[in-house]
Amino acid sequence: MNESTPPPRLIGLDWGTTGLRAYLMGEGGRVLESRERPWGIRHLPAGGFDAALDGTLAGWPDLPVLASGMVGSRGGWREVPYVELPATIDAVVLALDVVDSASGRRVHLVPGLRNTTVADVMRGEETEIFGALALQPVLAGRSALLLPGTHSKWVNVLHGRVVDFATAMTGELYTVLRHHSILGAGLGKDDPPFDQDAFLRGVQSARDSGASGALSRLFSSRALVLTGELALPAVPDYLSGLLIGEELRGAIAAGRINTSTPLQLIGNPVLCRRYVVAASCFELGMALPPRGAAALGLWQIARAAGLIPHVESD
Amino acid sequence: MNESTPPPRLIGLDWGTTGLRAYLMGEGGRVLESRERPWGIRHLPAGGFDAALDGTLAGWPDLPVLASGMVGSRGGWREVPYVELPATIDAVVLALDVVDSASGRRVHLVPGLRNTTVADVMRGEETEIFGALALQPVLAGRSALLLPGTHSKWVNVLHGRVVDFATAMTGELYTVLRHHSILGAGLGKDDPPFDQDAFLRGVQSARDSGASGALSRLFSSRALVLTGELALPAVPDYLSGLLIGEELRGAIAAGRINTSTPLQLIGNPVLCRRYVVAASCFELGMALPPRGAAALGLWQIARAAGLIPHVESD
Numbered sequence: 001m002n003e004s005t006p007p008p009r010l011i012g013l014d015w016g017t018t019g020l021r022a023y024l025m026g027e028g029g030r031v032l033e034s035r036e037r038p039w040g041i042r043h044l045p046a047g048g049f050d051a052a053l054d055g056t057l058a059g060w061p062d063l064p065v066l067a068s069g070m071v072g073s074r075g076g077w078r079e080v081p082y083v084e085l086p087a088t089i090d091a092v093v094l095a096l097d098v099v100d101s102a103s104g105r106r107v108h109l110v111p112g113l114r115n116t117t118v119a120d121v122m123r124g125e126e127t128e129i130f131g132a133l134a135l136q137p138v139l140a141g142r143s144a145l146l147l148p149g150t151h152s153k154w155v156n157v158l159h160g161r162v163v164d165f166a167t168a169m170t171g172e173l174y175t176v177l178r179h180h181s182i183l184g185a186g187l188g189k190d191d192p193p194f195d196q197d198a199f200l201r202g203v204q205s206a207r208d209s210g211a212s213g214a215l216s217r218l219f220s221s222r223a224l225v226l227t228g229e230l231a232l233p234a235v236p237d238y239l240s241g242l243l244i245g246e247e248l249r250g251a252i253a254a255g256r257i258n259t260s261t262p263l264q265l266i267g268n269p270v271l272c273r274r275y276v277v278a279a280s281c282f283e284l285g286m287a288l289p290p291r292g293a294a295a296l297g298l299w300q301i302a303r304a305a306g307l308i309p310h311v312e313s314d
Numbered sequence: 315m316n317e318s319t320p321p322p323r324l325i326g327l328d329w330g331t332t333g334l335r336a337y338l339m340g341e342g343g344r345v346l347e348s349r350e351r352p353w354g355i356r357h358l359p360a361g362g363f364d365a366a367l368d369g370t371l372a373g374w375p376d377l378p379v380l381a382s383g384m385v386g387s388r389g390g391w392r393e394v395p396y397v398e399l400p401a402t403i404d405a406v407v408l409a410l411d412v413v414d415s416a417s418g419r420r421v422h423l424v425p426g427l428r429n430t431t432v433a434d435v436m437r438g439e440e441t442e443i444f445g446a447l448a449l450q451p452v453l454a455g456r457s458a459l460l461l462p463g464t465h466s467k468w469v470n471v472l473h474g475r476v477v478d479f480a481t482a483m484t485g486e487l488y489t490v491l492r493h494h495s496i497l498g499a500g501l502g503k504d505d506p507p508f509d510q511d512a513f514l515r516g517v518q519s520a521r522d523s524g525a526s527g528a529l530s531r532l533f534s535s536r537a538l539v540l541t542g543e544l545a546l547p548a549v550p551d552y553l554s555g556l557l558i559g560e561e562l563r564g565a566i567a568a569g570r571i572n573t574s575t576p577l578q579l580i581g582n583p584v585l586c587r588r589y590v591v592a593a594s595c596f597e598l599g600m601a602l603p604p605r606g607a608a609a610l611g612l613w614q615i616a617r618a619a620g621l622i623p624h625v626e627s628d
Contacts (some may be wrong), residue, residue, distance in 0.1 A: 014367055074540070082541075119537040119544075151496075151533060167533040169495070176490040181483070212568035213527035215560055219465060219481040223433040226388070227396075230433075254526035 008032055009308050010124060011060060012298030013075075013107070015065035016124060017038050021294070022056045028298030030135075031292065033060075041076050041197045049077040050102045057105070064296050064307040068110035069124035072097070077107070081116035082121055086161040086284045089130050093305040110301060113162060120167050122249075124294075125153045129162060132266050135290040139264055144257055146174060146286070147266045148275055150175075154256050166256070171271075174240055183239055183261025191236045196277065198234035202241025203278045206249050214246035244278045267291045322346055323622050325374060327381035329390075329419070330354050330438055335608070336370045338377075343448075343613030345606065347374075355384050355391075363391040364416045369420070378621040380612050382424035383438035391421070396435055398429030400475040403444050407619040424615060427476060432479050438608075439467045443476060444581045445611025450603040453578055458571055460600070461580045464489075464590050466561060468570050480570070482561045485585075488554055496508070497535045497553055505550045510591065512548035516555025517592045520563050528560035534562030558592045571598060579603045 004027035014021040018040035024033040039045055039052040047054075049071075049173040057065075072080035080097040112123030112214045125147050133140045145155040150171035156164040173292050178184045178191075202221075206214035221239045224230035230238060230267040260286035272289045302308050320340035332354035353359055353366040361368075363385075371379075376573040402520075409425040426437030434537040439461050447454045458520035459469040460533035464485035470478040492498045492505075535553045538544035544552060565571050576599035579586040580622040586603045593600045616622050 016597065070454075078378070106625050114541060118531075119534050121537050121540050165531065167537070168530055169532045172495050173491075173532070176494045177487075179488050180490045180494045210567070211525040211527075212564040213525075213560070215487075215528065215529055216482055216526065216564045216568060217432075218483045218487070220433050223435050226435050227428060227433050228432075246527070250526040250530045253524070254530060294551075 005032060006030065008063060010296055010299060010302050011057060011065045012065050013056075013065065013071070013292045014069055014124065014127070014298070014300070015067050016069045017042050019043075020052060020060050021300065022060075023135050023295045024060055025295065025299055029292075029296045031295050032086055033096035034295070039072070041070050041171055049099075053101050053107065055104060059235070063137035063300060064106070065105055065107045066096075066110065066302045066305075066307060067107050068127035068294075068298060068301075072109040072111060073123055078109060080109045080111040083111050083126075084296065085165070086112050086158075086163045087126065089304050090160050092126060092130070092301060095174065096301075096305055108302075108305070108307060110298075113165070115165055117164070118166065120165060121166060122153055124166070125155070125165075126162065127297035127301060128266050128293045129155060129157070129297065129313050130300050131293035131295065132264065132290055133157065134291060134300050136294050141182055143264055145263055145264045146275065148244075148271050149267060154251055156256075166254075168250070169249045170243050171284055176234060176244050177218070177239060177243075178223075178236055183218070183235065186220070186232055187235060192233045194274075195234050195237040197238040199229070199241035199277065201230075201282065202238040202243075203248075203281045204241075206242050206245025207281055209246070209249065214249065217242065240274065242280065242295070244274060245281065246279055248284065250276075250284055252282065252284075259283050259285075261285075262287055266293050319346060320344065320556070322375055322377055324613060324616050325371060325379045326375050326609055326616070327370075327379065327385070328383055328438065328441070328608045328612070329381050329385035330383045331356050333357075334366060334370055337376055337609045337612065339609065339613055343606075343610045345609050348609070354386055354392060355387070363413075366413050367421065368417050368421060373581070376419070378616060379419055379421045380424065380616045380619075380621060381421050382441035382608075382612060382615075386423040386425060390589055392423060393532075394423045394425040397440075398428050398430055399479070400472075400477045401427050401440065402475050403615060403618050406440060406444070406615060416589045422611050422619070422621060424612075429479055431478070432480065436467055436479060436481070439469070439479075440476065441611035441615060442580050442607045443469060443471070443611065444614050445607035445609065446578065446604055447471065447474065448610050448614050449607060450578070452535075453463075456510055457578055458575055459578045459580055460560075461499060462585050462590065463581060468565055470570075480568075482564070484557050484561045489555050491532070491535075491553060491557075497532070497549065499536070500539075500546055501549060506547045508588075509548050509551040510553040513555035513588065513591065513626050515544075515594065516552040516557075517559035517562075518555075520556050520559025521595055523560070523563065526565070528556050528563065531556065550588075554588065555592065558567065558588060559595065561597055562589075562592055566596065566598075573597050573599075575599075576601055 012023040078099045147153040152168040326337040392413040461467040466482040
């Protein structure tokens with residue numbers, strides 16, 4: 001870092017099941033350096049959480065550390081109880097917990113959120129949500145957010161609070177069906193390049209399944225191959241389209257979205273683009289994700305918690 | 315076999331993906347002896363199909379052999395083209411194929427059925443269906459049949475023909491979610507004894523999901539554990555209830571069943587009992603399965619094909 005680089009103020013960690021992302025941040029949440037390690041809470045190196053932390057932060061200064069995600073879950077470093085809905089950033093700040101590493105770093109842990117209306121939970125997405133609200137303040141009034149992924153989260157925000165959310169296991173369902181069921185028979189381990197036609201065909205099949213739902217059409221991913229109507233390499237994207245299409249169909253049926261309210265996507269841009277393509281079949285509007293929501297969310301929570309000394313501006 | 319045992323006339327094989335059942339049959343399709351081997355088409359012994367056949371039939375007389383199931387699929391001994399709907403037993407007979415074993419046995423192979431209205435296929439269930447129609451002739455006029463399993467089949471019969479069917483991957487979905495997803499986390503490999511309360515709770519959740527469908531509630535199998543509302547050992551049957559409930563909810567929404575027409579179950583009695591329990595939540599009538607449908611179906615097809623010499627009575 002040369003003299004024009006602002007001084008680092010915070011170390012933020014996005015610590016999930018399969019990976020760990022670390023951000024060295026300066027004023028305003030600007031990411032000065034980021035590191036990514038494969039040390040998710042189920043893939044820790046020898047030495048466990050301490051070794052993963054020290055190995056990832058090696059050479060970084062002694063700054064406040066704030067971590068979100070599965071690191072605060074039952075199988076994580078320390079279990080942090082969920083914050084119940086409706087949840088503000090202040091409620092999250094009040095529920096922060098800490099764990100001290102063997103090397104003397106104090107790690108603050110962000111709690112997840114719990115929906116008690118229906119049994120549902122999230123860990124890590126709450127931080128991305130607060131980051132997105134900071135990036136696009138217009139969302140804080142009233143908005144519908146979608147964070148696609150292994151466990152997609154459908155979120156409603158009202159006056160800066162998370163007032164409702166629901167999980168769709170779309171990503172995980174794709175993975176288990178693709179790699180452990182008859183639907184992946186004959187396919188190699190790696191997915192072929194994106195086949196948009198096959199994907200849209202799957203989306204349309206889900207949409208047209210109506211109230212009976214696309215689960216009743218899952219076997220078509222195999223039957224179409226057996227009857228020569230779908231090429232084997234097209235199966236992964238057909239299946240992906242069927243499952244994402246079912247996620248959208250179900251969300252519309254549940255009243256979570258409608259064709260007049262655009263949905264704000266948050267997360268991986270490549271995955272989000274699939275959702276935009278799928279949404280076109282339902283005549284739904286979806287806004288592409290802002291960049292840097294996870295890191296900025298950590299900054300916002302740390303600032304609200306008073307973890308960052310000498311903040312000159314925001 | 316003593317003198318009072320009728321002479322054997324046919325060897326029937328129900329040869330699927332994971333197992334092989336062999337029946338030595340006498341007049342009227344009476345099963346004189348049955349054998350079960352783990353040699354499904356994906357688990358063949360050294361020596362392949364020939365060795366599996368010879369090992370299973372060792373000591374049985376030289377009789378016509380008729381086999382149904384995945385043995386006639388693309389990955390089977392010989393691929394037999396599907397018969398298209400509407401399908402009579404005579405159409406199935408006309409499409410029989412043969413393969414000769416190295417040891418000199420001629421094996422006749424039953425074709426599967428193909429639904430061209432929607433892309434769907436079956437192999438093996440057609441034989442159980444024709445067996446059930448012989449066991450309960452009243453079903454041949456107009457009936458709705460359900461063959462639950464790895465790939466459940468919902469079947470409509472009219473005037474002795476299979477006129478429609480659809481596959482629900484309920485059993486396979488359960489297996490992959492139970493053993494390869496987060497929903498099975500913390501559970502051992504074996505399922506605990508049937509927990510009817512947990513099962514019914516899952517069925518009710520699927521029923522109450524309405525048009526949005528139970529896929530949107532799949533994650534509740536995990537979330538309810540994390541929030542302390544479901545005991546971990548209850549997860550398998552809750553998940554089973556959720557998936558079977560969704561199968562029923564979707565079938566009702568698709569107009570496949572209604573509360574005034576009882577559904578005839580065919581297949582494994584233990585699994586069928588789960589469906590009867592689930593059906594009670596929907597106020598649906600389901601008739602328990604007749605015994606011996608698979609074997610009798612093989613007999614019926616063999617007889618219609620003229621494979622059985624000197625039939626004195628039926």
